[in-house]
Amino acid sequence: xxxxxxxxxxxxxxxxxxxxxxxxxxxxxxxxxxxxxxxxxxxxxxxxxxxxxxxxxxxxxxxxxxxxxxxxxxxxxxxxxxxxxxxxxxxxxxxxxxxxxxxxxxxxxxxxxxxxxxxxxxxxxxxxxxxxxxxxxxxxxxxxxxxxxxxxxxxxxxxxxxxxxxxxxxxxxxxxxxxxxxxxxxxxxxxxxxxxxxxxxxxxxxxxxxxxxxxxxxxxxxxxxxxxxxxxxxxxxxxxxxxxxxxx
Amino acid sequence: xxxxxxxxxxxxxxxxxxxxxxxxxxxxxxxxxxxxxxxxxxxxxxxxxxxxxxxxxxxxxxxxxxxxxxxxxxxxxxxxxxxxxxxxxxxxxxxxxxxxxxxxxxxxxxxxxxxxxxxxxxxxxxxxxxxxxxxxxxxxxxxxxxxxxxxxxxxxxxxxxxxxxxxxxxxxxxxxxxxxxxxxxxxxxxxxxxxxxxxxxxxxxxxxxxxxxxxxxxxxxxxxxxxxxxxxxxxxxxxxxxxxxxxxxxxxxxx
Ligand SMILES: Nc1ncnc2c1ncn2[C@@H]1O[C@H](COP(=O)(O)OP(=O)(O)OP(=O)(O)O)[C@@H](O)[C@H]1O
Ligand SMILES: [Mg+2]
Numbered sequence: 001x002x003x004x005x006x007x008x009x010x011x012x013x014x015x016x017x018x019x020x021x022x023x024x025x026x027x028x029x030x031x032x033x034x035x036x037x038x039x040x041x042x043x044x045x046x047x048x049x050x051x052x053x054x055x056x057x058x059x060x061x062x063x064x065x066x067x068x069x070x071x072x073x074x075x076x077x078x079x080x081x082x083x084x085x086x087x088x089x090x091x092x093x094x095x096x097x098x099x100x101x102x103x104x105x106x107x108x109x110x111x112x113x114x115x116x117x118x119x120x121x122x123x124x125x126x127x128x129x130x131x132x133x134x135x136x137x138x139x140x141x142x143x144x145x146x147x148x149x150x151x152x153x154x155x156x157x158x159x160x161x162x163x164x165x166x167x168x169x170x171x172x173x174x175x176x177x178x179x180x181x182x183x184x185x186x187x188x189x190x191x192x193x194x195x196x197x198x199x200x201x202x203x204x205x206x207x208x209x210x211x212x213x214x215x216x217x218x219x220x221x222x223x224x225x226x227x228x229x230x231x232x233x234x235x236x237x238x239x240x241x242x243x244x245x246x247x248x
Numbered sequence: 249x250x251x252x253x254x255x256x257x258x259x260x261x262x263x264x265x266x267x268x269x270x271x272x273x274x275x276x277x278x279x280x281x282x283x284x285x286x287x288x289x290x291x292x293x294x295x296x297x298x299x300x301x302x303x304x305x306x307x308x309x310x311x312x313x314x315x316x317x318x319x320x321x322x323x324x325x326x327x328x329x330x331x332x333x334x335x336x337x338x339x340x341x342x343x344x345x346x347x348x349x350x351x352x353x354x355x356x357x358x359x360x361x362x363x364x365x366x367x368x369x370x371x372x373x374x375x376x377x378x379x380x381x382x383x384x385x386x387x388x389x390x391x392x393x394x395x396x397x398x399x400x401x402x403x404x405x406x407x408x409x410x411x412x413x414x415x416x417x418x419x420x421x422x423x424x425x426x427x428x429x430x431x432x433x434x435x436x437x438x439x440x441x442x443x444x445x446x447x448x449x450x451x452x453x454x455x456x457x458x459x460x461x462x463x464x465x466x467x468x469x470x471x472x473x474x475x476x477x478x479x480x481x482x483x484x485x486x487x488x489x490x491x492x493x494x495x496x497x498x499x500x501x502x503x
Contacts, residue, residue, distance in 0.1 A: 074382040082380045088373035
């Protein structure tokens, strides 16, 4: 379980996170929604230990990663996999090498074992035989799937998806959802996802947390959040221009 | 009042930046002494720096030696000591021009490329991706580049010196008619081990400075394409300034 308490972070005087409290239960899929610029990516980067909070705590299975450093922090981070919003594939490595990198460097698998694992994973995400391509030779949807493969190949306990399907066509989107569900049924893990896509959020998640003005204003199962009385949540879910969420 | 606030803020900014740079260097040293040693990566980076810079080093060293031969000849002739041309060319190159010009050329060619590469990795979150995988980006990206720079620069400087000496030979002996034996004998008599040693120390130090600044600027680059371009410019300017400043300090220590 991840428990975030009173998390605060500001950049150059602007407070982006103003006391976030959030509980991410083990084994469930939690979605974080909120308007563009609400700080969802910043919150994610805190959860995986890439950013340090100004104050507050992030307790992962009993260990506060905001207070950990070095090897102790790395031991917690080994539980994490992350699919970045932009993919963040290593552009000097091929698709195959991208997926193989964590296996080779962290698990120290032999060449043969790595190759069979990577090829199986690439088949899983629907990219068999694409291993020799470089990231800038493939489409955006393919990049997302490679990023997914790279995160999944280490079978992490916690998987973070920053907008896994934004910018993809509906068919690929459905395929990625199916893939996420299948991976989850194969090896139970805790999924956390950021998304703007209400349909995706309601379909995929067990719990929806809404980030607004630097705090989580509501966190409940999809069936309840659609009936929420909070005006900001209602506005976001209906996509209306009228309401407490300012356009810009 | 505004003026003093401005000065104060700038001073604090630069002190902070210096502190960060030294912390970065410290992280590099810590990482370099700890296994695993990424020898293949270091060799790849050496290849990158060496190949990128070799042509420009050959070109500039040839012309530097030739102009030294030309200027030296005309100056020395006024004192009737043209025969000292060999020592003049060799000593200037080995002690000063080889390390300094070599470092500047490597900055322009390979240093800027390093900054841009790391900068793009930073803004496209590739460095963050390594970090989440618990692969230390310093170990993985920075250490091989810096080690390679420290190893390769002295080698490139040696090439610079040799080609420069032959550039001087071309002008002094072939064009202006100094005796070839004189050119090389004078050189052998006047160049001491100390000179070679000081040139080597300088090129090691410059190799560290150039790659340190280039990697630091790329690793900590700002946002977007502008961030990368600013980082690259800053890396080239700062490397050049530091190389010339340290050249003075090292010269005064080593002689
Ligand atoms: N490294 C940083 N330095 C300074 N400001 C930052 C940094 N990262 C994010 N911000 C600021 O924090 C705010 C939230 O950004 P964030 O990327 O978390 O938004 P988001 O909710 O992920 O939006 P989107 O849905 O568009 O991805 C933005 O105003 C952004 O300018
Ligand atoms: Mg985002």
